[in-house]
Amino acid sequence: MSFFNARVLRSGGLLCAVLTICGSQLFQSGNALAEDCSQTVEAVWLDVYAVKAATQGDCGQGDISLTVSNSDGDIEFSETYGPEDLFGFYGLASAEEMRFALTDWITNYAQEGTSSKLPPWPQGADGPQAGEFPFYPEDGVGQELYEAVRAQDRRMICFIQGSESQLCLLQNPENGALEAVGVQTFPG
Template sequence: MLKRRTARDMDNAVHKVWVMSRRVLALASALLLAACSGPSPDTTSERSSATLTPNSPSGCEARVTSVWTVGAGTALSVEARSLGDSCREALATLIIRSPDGSLLWARAYPASDTMVLREAGDVEGMTAALTEWIEVGDKTTRDLPEWPDEASAPNAGEFPFYPDEGWDAASFSALREEGAPMFCHVQGRESLRCLTSKDGAVSTIGVQTFPG
């Protein structure tokens, strides 16, 4: 027999959601504040590195770094951090810095809703997942789909690319022709967020969907 929900039950459910929301916001604030605090001295000196803190009070604190080469002699630091009571509840932040350590771009994602991170069950697993998450590769904007002049969006195919607001066929095609450095990372269960770098800045291009 189904138990009838009372007003107290509803209040308790709302309170639980509120507490969870506050926790997520607190973790996101902590991670983004850490991003603004500046990198350690060696964040761009190696291709990749990792810091494991299995005894961390947070339960799932890990950090890895990599390098995104965006031009001759220019390498940006790409850093990923996780923080949470457990790896299932952790937030992961992706941080990109200039060669002098200035913050260029940062965003936080729930690990449980990010394809490459959601199966990590401990710090060691999260460290490996974060390393995979920020694997830069050698993609350029030439790998973007074509956007015909008469079309309202790039060629869709089975898994469309959705440009961010502000792009049109002309500007998107010019970026594609330029062959600028491009870094795409998983941002959910069915999409990649693609970024590019030009003139010392990092900007978003759009989202590439994939089968979830």
């Protein structure tokens, strides 16, 4: 073996060792950049429903779940959202930001009211007349049922369920069940 080949072999081995060490450190530091955002927060809606918002895993990666249970612990509503699909959750980089966003979502951005505040759905119209930001009733909710629900003035909670809309749930006065009435759009 020539002097040149021995030197290349030794320096190649050294280069390989340096690349292995540096690559390992880069991989480890890359993992350190993705902070664990696993969080669970709780609230109460309409004085009786226990609400839990949670996410597991790295910031910006884990799905966000919402579970609403009645006073007996039975689940009334449950849904899972991707962070990129839910207003207020994209771009979060720390557990503190995630806790703040989850708390805001189920407290400050959840609006309690009554069904009489829903936009009217005039006879013969294609849907409720909500002006610039349409209201879309749930499948199976026609004009007659919708207007009857408005007249009943049921307790209602509306919460963000997308990038530009909120879902409204009504409390059934007979059995306390939560029922989806529709989606209100908002500028987003």
